[in-house]
Amino acid sequence: MTHSYATHLSCSKCPEVYPSDRVQQLCMCGAPLLVNYNLRKLAKVLKPDDLLKRSHDLWRYHELLPVQSAKNIISLGEGMTPLLPMKKLGSDMDITHLYMKDEGMAPTGTFKARGAAVGISKANELGVRGLVMPTNGNAGAAWSLYACKAGIQAVIIMPRDAPALIRSEVASAGSHLFIVDGLISDAGKMAATAAVDFHLYDVSTLKEPYRIEGKKTMGFEIAEQLNWETPDVILYPAGGGVGLIAIYKAFKELQNLGWINSRKMPRFVAVQAEGCAPIVKAWEEKKKESEFWPDSRTLAFGINVPKALGDFLVLQAIYETNGCALAVKDEEIIKEQKNIIREEGAFVCPEGAAAFFAARKLRESGWMKEDERVIIINTGMGLKYMNKEEMVQPVLQPGDSIKSLSVLP
Amino acid sequence: MTHSYATHLSCSKCPEVYPSDRVQQLCMCGAPLLVNYNLRKLAKVLKPDDLLKRSHDLWRYHELLPVQSAKNIISLGEGMTPLLPMKKLGSDMDITHLYMKDEGMAPTGTFKARGAAVGISKANELGVRGLVMPTNGNAGAAWSLYACKAGIQAVIIMPRDAPALIRSEVASAGSHLFIVDGLISDAGKMAATAAVDFHLYDVSTLKEPYRIEGKKTMGFEIAEQLNWETPDVILYPAGGGVGLIAIYKAFKELQNLGWINSRKMPRFVAVQAEGCAPIVKAWEEKKKESEFWPDSRTLAFGINVPKALGDFLVLQAIYETNGCALAVKDEEIIKEQKNIIREEGAFVCPEGAAAFFAARKLRESGWMKEDERVIIINTGMGLKYMNKEEMVQPVLQPGDSIKSLSVLP
Numbered sequence: 001m002t003h004s005y006a007t008h009l010s011c012s013k014c015p016e017v018y019p020s021d022r023v024q025q026l027c028m029c030g031a032p033l034l035v036n037y038n039l040r041k042l043a044k045v046l047k048p049d050d051l052l053k054r055s056h057d058l059w060r061y062h063e064l065l066p067v068q069s070a071k072n073i074i075s076l077g078e079g080m081t082p083l084l085p086m087k088k089l090g091s092d093m094d095i096t097h098l099y100m101k102d103e104g105m106a107p108t109g110t111f112k113a114r115g116a117a118v119g120i121s122k123a124n125e126l127g128v129r130g131l132v133m134p135t136n137g138n139a140g141a142a143w144s145l146y147a148c149k150a151g152i153q154a155v156i157i158m159p160r161d162a163p164a165l166i167r168s169e170v171a172s173a174g175s176h177l178f179i180v181d182g183l184i185s186d187a188g189k190m191a192a193t194a195a196v197d198f199h200l201y202d203v204s205t206l207k208e209p210y211r212i213e214g215k216k217t218m219g220f221e222i223a224e225q226l227n228w229e230t231p232d233v234i235l236y237p238a239g240g241g242v243g244l245i246a247i248y249k250a251f252k253e254l255q256n257l258g259w260i261n262s263r264k265m266p267r268f269v270a271v272q273a274e275g276c277a278p279i280v281k282a283w284e285e286k287k288k289e290s291e292f293w294p295d296s297r298t299l300a301f302g303i304n305v306p307k308a309l310g311d312f313l314v315l316q317a318i319y320e321t322n323g324c325a326l327a328v329k330d331e332e333i334i335k336e337q338k339n340i341i342r343e344e345g346a347f348v349c350p351e352g353a354a355a356f357f358a359a360r361k362l363r364e365s366g367w368m369k370e371d372e373r374v375i376i377i378n379t380g381m382g383l384k385y386m387n388k389e390e391m392v393q394p395v396l397q398p399g400d401s402i403k404s405l406s407v408l409p
Numbered sequence: 410m411t412h413s414y415a416t417h418l419s420c421s422k423c424p425e426v427y428p429s430d431r432v433q434q435l436c437m438c439g440a441p442l443l444v445n446y447n448l449r450k451l452a453k454v455l456k457p458d459d460l461l462k463r464s465h466d467l468w469r470y471h472e473l474l475p476v477q478s479a480k481n482i483i484s485l486g487e488g489m490t491p492l493l494p495m496k497k498l499g500s501d502m503d504i505t506h507l508y509m510k511d512e513g514m515a516p517t518g519t520f521k522a523r524g525a526a527v528g529i530s531k532a533n534e535l536g537v538r539g540l541v542m543p544t545n546g547n548a549g550a551a552w553s554l555y556a557c558k559a560g561i562q563a564v565i566i567m568p569r570d571a572p573a574l575i576r577s578e579v580a581s582a583g584s585h586l587f588i589v590d591g592l593i594s595d596a597g598k599m600a601a602t603a604a605v606d607f608h609l610y611d612v613s614t615l616k617e618p619y620r621i622e623g624k625k626t627m628g629f630e631i632a633e634q635l636n637w638e639t640p641d642v643i644l645y646p647a648g649g650g651v652g653l654i655a656i657y658k659a660f661k662e663l664q665n666l667g668w669i670n671s672r673k674m675p676r677f678v679a680v681q682a683e684g685c686a687p688i689v690k691a692w693e694e695k696k697k698e699s700e701f702w703p704d705s706r707t708l709a710f711g712i713n714v715p716k717a718l719g720d721f722l723v724l725q726a727i728y729e730t731n732g733c734a735l736a737v738k739d740e741e742i743i744k745e746q747k748n749i750i751r752e753e754g755a756f757v758c759p760e761g762a763a764a765f766f767a768a769r770k771l772r773e774s775g776w777m778k779e780d781e782r783v784i785i786i787n788t789g790m791g792l793k794y795m796n797k798e799e800m801v802q803p804v805l806q807p808g809d810s811i812k813s814l815s816v817l818p
Contacts, residue, residue: 052461077493082486105514149754168795182807193810345558386577398591401602
């Protein structure tokens with residue numbers, strides 16, 4: 001039985017193709033490379049029900065992933081996160097079928113585990129010994145830990161403003177960690193230089209072709225969890241935008257396999273913060289690519305990406321699916337995050353909260369209908385963004401009793 | 410189709426029985442109540458393969474859980490955490506079949522989500538409006554968030570030394586949070602008083618009968634993930650010990666259902682810290698109950714429980730399965746935690762690391778054989794225990810390049 005049906009890499013912009021049995025970065029033309037599969041052949045031998053007895057992780061889709069041999073897989077149990085109905089919040093927003101794909105339940109607490117698992121597994125298969133990555137935090141944490149397991153050395157470059165807890169997480173993994181007094185775009189330039197200087201694999205967003213394959217599994221899971229029905233709308237908080245590109249790729253592959261309706265595609269929504277909204281601006285101006293967003297700033301640190309390498313692929317997915325892009329304010333993010341905790345008990349990250357608020361706005365504007373099936377990608381745990389708060393709670397001594405409780409009977 | 414096969418509650422010490430359709434706390438004799446099921450009837454209608462198409466969460470075992478109606482379930486997608494082979498560490502420890510049940514991948518990042526999901530769902534079914542809980546942190550966080558979703562008010566009492574991040578998590582959920590300048594035993598006394606004063610449901614460990622049912626699902630999952638084979642040894646970091654009692658209960662129920670070998674039971678190992686080892690002491694002295702451990706202290710905060718209400722049940726599970734109990738030092742925990750990250754990329758919590766170190770010791774002593782199948786319960790994410798570290802990493806300015814990397818080629 002063939003483990004992977006991957007055949008080769010092809011450029012996302014020009015007609016160039018590359019073999020996938022050796023380390024590749026970008027196409028010679030400077031655009032990202034994408035993995036191709038022999039879906040026609042796979043369609044003949046694999047059916048959705050064949051998955052039922054498989055492991056409850058993303059490797060259940062191994063034929064649609066690039067790792068050629070199971071022995072090269074580096075896994076921490078990633079994938080098959082829950083697709084949770086959000087009834088109270090949906091009722092509040094007037095969206096009857098609102099679901100959260102909760103990526104907080106992942107190794108290292110974010111969806112970055114998917115890209116790291118598949119990216120590191122493939123790097124392992126290709127014999128990589130050292131890599132370099134610029135990151136706003138969570139990707140660095142995920143890649144550091146998977147690199148540990150694979151015995152690959154990781155050099156991580158992170159902006160000074162990245163959440164302190166995540167920085168500590170990267171340090172714990174024993175990665176070579178550098179802090180830059182700037183943005184992820186500055187870190188990216190340093191990573192490119194370091195890759196050359198120290199002969200490292202540059203695993204910046206979309207500069208290697210396999211991270212997107214890991215994130216693609218979010219799309220497979222959503223389809224499987226909906227019993228191979230296609231949702232109407234998918235909202236995704238877009239920084240680099242890999243997840244959105246990846247989920248779109250997943251749905252196209254499932255259509256080509258004949259596993260889902262070939263005429264229905266979800267409308268993709270890219271959600272950004274008002275302080276960093278290059279893709280929203282490009283979409284509003286009907287452009288194919290975004291421009292660098294100067295002085296970008298948002299508390300949703302994961303989407304503070306002033307210019308994404310794959311911006312044109314994000315925009316393409318939006319245009320081809322009649323989707324849209326919109327930006328939300330930091331205050332709206334904080335308010336919605338609190339609201340989600342109190343209503344649904346889900347402590348989502350700021351980026352996830354941004355997507356929830358966007359859903360609220362799109363329903364209010366009538367862009368989404370009441371009975372449409374709407375999926376929100378919560379990209380990680382809210383806890384990872386938390387600072388140690390000042391202790392304001394009452395302190396009691398042993399033997400004390402609670403004198404009063406304000407709102408209880 | 411009957412949703413739950415629960416029939417009634419029975420005392421864990423005396424012959425008393427109670428109905429499960431109203432709020433119950435302890436038995437009149439002071440001992441915990443346990444849930445009983447009609448397993449004979451269930452065995453006729455449910456087979457292991459019936460689970461295959463069910464949801465990937467702990468509610469796939471709903472017949473063996475106490476919630477009578479699906480509409481009362483409060484879920485955040487808990488359960489079905491991975492059972493990960495730990496090959497590098499196993500090789501290092503000379504244990505060929507070493508697995509980690511990784512409970513870090515749960516809502517709120519710990520195994521406490523299981524108890525909270527089932528406990529809150531049942532409380533919801535019984536019409537509870539307010540509850541009180543003493544906690545070392547993680548249980549408080551889990552119960553707070555599930556209580557939010559259920560619309561139940563939660564009063565949480567937590568020692569001052571509990572991890573700051575977890576305290577913030579509880580505060581975020583909007584619970585009524587009190588800090589006590591003492592231990593969980595002091596918090597427990599306050600909770601008991603508050604329960605009476607404010608007519609609250611006391612959900613202290615084992616003072617309500619349903620938390621254990623949630624944790625029981627760890628046992629079901631281990632068996633299912635091993636294709637209904639029984640492992641040889643299960644190591645569990647024991648504070649209150651509910652998880653150990655619960656997994657033992659799960660294996661007995663599976664035996665009675667005829668789903669696993671009725672003559673083989675795993676040997677249960679309770680792991681404690683040397684600074685708080687009442688159950689280890691009792692086991693070494695062949696006693697049936699433990700004594701209060703004075704001046705208890707350990708960095709593995711979740712197992713800093715000087716006297717557990719269910720100690721006699723933990724000891725019973727150990728005696729009946731030819732298990733054992735042993736204590737490890739805080740330095741050993743720290744060392745093993747770092748080792749697990751570097752070898753396996755898994756950032757386990759200190760309690761989980763304690764269980765790993767215990768496995769190492771038990772293999773060295775010959776108590777476990779090389780080819781035995783050994784399961785370690787990692788009860789949560791290491792990240793939750795982390796303090797913001799001092800920034801010691803090099804800070805670069807935009808445009809700088811990395812001058813040297815110590816160990817890379």
